[in-house]
Amino acid sequence: MCVVQCSYLPSQTPNGVVGLRKRELEVVRGNGCGERKAHDRIYDYDVYNDLGNPDDDKNPTTRPVLGGKEHPYPRRCRTGRPRSKKDPFAEERNHTDHIYVPRDEAFTERKTGAFETKKFMSVLHALTTGLKTARHKSQSFLGH
Structure with missing residues (x-):
């Protein structure tokens, strides 16, 4: 038996596939919570708020947040890392230098x-x- 995958516009999606498409979109969009892992396939976007390193004791640097509601671009995939202790608008820097990239874009x-x-x-x-x-x-x- 051969199964053919078809792409449909949202308005042309067959009724039997509408629920599956809705669940798939929820999975891919994410829920805005938790830290992203390498195996995730989530396209949940955020502002650039990890450019500085305000928590560094030797050389603290604070950088402005890029993106937001007024200027939505540039944007990046949300990492879900905790907030900085010294700057509530910034994320904590990752000690492993690993940047989350969705699995199918890596x-x-x-x-x-x-x-x-x-x-x-x-x-x-x-x-x-x-x-x-x-x-x-x-x-x-x-x-x-």
Whole structure:
């Protein structure tokens, strides 16, 4: 038996699928509570309120919150981390430097490998171009 998946506009969704679609949207939108985990598939957006680090004892930095009701962009996926102790508008910084990215938007191992290869090739190209430029600079009529 072959099952065909079809995409429907909300107004054209068959009655038997309406309840499933509604539940799926509730899951994907999230409920606004709790910290996001790597296995979650939630697109719950928030403002950028983790750019500074007000709780750092050695070098506290406070940054303005970007986004909000008046200016909704930029926005990022909500992390659900607790609020800062010193700045109630900021989130606590993550000690592991892990940033929540929805599961289906995260890089696969193959894509990560391709990205790293391209990055290496770009650095190598920049270095060789810089060396060629430095070597030929003395031969240029501007190099006198």
